[in-house]
Amino acid sequence: MAAPKEVAGCKLGSLIIEGKTKQVFDLPEQPEQCILINKDRITAGDGVKAHDMEGKAAISNQTNAKVFEILKAAGIKTAFIKIASATAFISKKCDMVPIEWVTRRLATGSFLKRNPGVPEGFRFTPPKQETFFKDDANHDPQWSEEQIVSAKFNFNGRLIGQDEVDYMRQVTILVFEILEKAWALRDCALIDMKIEFGVDSDGNILLADVIDSDSWRLWPSGDKRLMVDKQVYRNLANVTAADLDTVKRNFAWVKDQLDHLKPNVHHKVVIFMGSPADLEHCKKIAKAAKELGLDVDMRVTSAHKATEETLHIMQQYEDTHGALVFIAVAGRSNGLGPVLSGNTSYPVINCPPPSDKLVQDIWSSLSVPSGLGCATVIYPDSAALMAAQIIGIQDYIVWARLRVKQLEMAASLRVADKKIRNLSLE
DSSP: OOOOSEETTEEOOOEEEEOSSEEEEEOTTSTTEEEEEEOSEEEETTTTEEEEOTTHHHHHHHHHHHHHHHHHHTTOOBSEEEEEETTEEEEEOOEEOSEEEEEEEEOOTHHHHHSTTOOTTOEEEEEEEEEEEOOGGGTOOEEOHHHHHHTTOEETTEEOOHHHHHHHHHHHHHHHHHHHHHHHTTTEEEEEEEEEEEEOTTSOEEEESOOSTTSEEEEETTOGGGOOSTHHHHTOSSOOHHHHHHHHHHHHHHHHHGGGOSOOOOEEEEEEESSGGGHHHHHHHHHHHHHTTOOEEEEEOOTTTOHHHHHHHHHHHHTTOSEEEEEEEOOSSOOHHHHHHHTOSSOEEEOOOOOTTHHHHTHHHHSOOTTOOOEEOSSHHHHHHHHHHHHTTTOHHHHHHHHHHHHHHHHHHHHHHHHHHHHHTO
């Protein structure tokens, strides 16, 4: 493949690396970025089997972009920036960790050869994660985590130790589970997939490289006979032009289906405040909720002083939203949360505003009449998190944002722990 000088107005620098299906170039005008150009090429068996496939580059480019947009919406840290042309995209420049991270939901393919006695279709719960060292000459041998740590890889000043391996493993499984939930919306089973990570110039570990139909096994309706991934090509003993057309149609179908993987639940979190004086407290709840991807409205009403109007507002939301959470912000004698709870089948969360009498006032939120199921939390962040957990049951993007938040909190604790360990050695 000849080296181009420019792509979509981007002047190309030196060729960083060329693989079987893509080229990666420097961008002199954006030194922290690079451009990946896909090839009209499909390969298998470490490149032993290879064919030109006109149009594959454009299909792969769009597939990759759509997948990364889903993952970015979920909060996953990625190197992907944007599409540059029909066959190329711009990415943060990374030093790549030479490990393929594979996640499996069902046992099939090479796993069965390496693990005789395990029946095909054996379900892994939780998903099984495996790692393979990128080495075509030796057919990408499987590596243990201990081997990765012992290799002492160092990229952009970031030593790949156990903490880094733990983080990449957790992200790998989360990426799989996000896409598994996404594909379930189209009645497609994600069987297994592989991803790679890179380290940017600031030492951040990012999901990088490419995720397209070369990266996974995908079975519509969970039926292996309907597979639409690269395995169709791998299984071909003799490859004809008609066979390549079939593979291409499968890849194009996958690319088109990705447009329908966004959550189709119309959700809303409605914050009812008993008084405008509670606005600042409600703003804190709304801010935390929006950061988790929630759609939030704030309303002012009083269950004591305007009961009929309060119920009317509540019913308007019930009639127009499939996933709905009410958050009641009222102090003193909290009638707002219990009244809402007694008149709706949707969840209600009490989050009373701060007050010097909060210890006494909170009992009106906690001690509710029998038959009511409203919960009570004190902190704005807790109300937002609880609402997200409820909405996340139906909306995988919100669910994923919660998982990412948990993952990042754990990662920050590991960083803090490492600093403390280093201090104790001085």
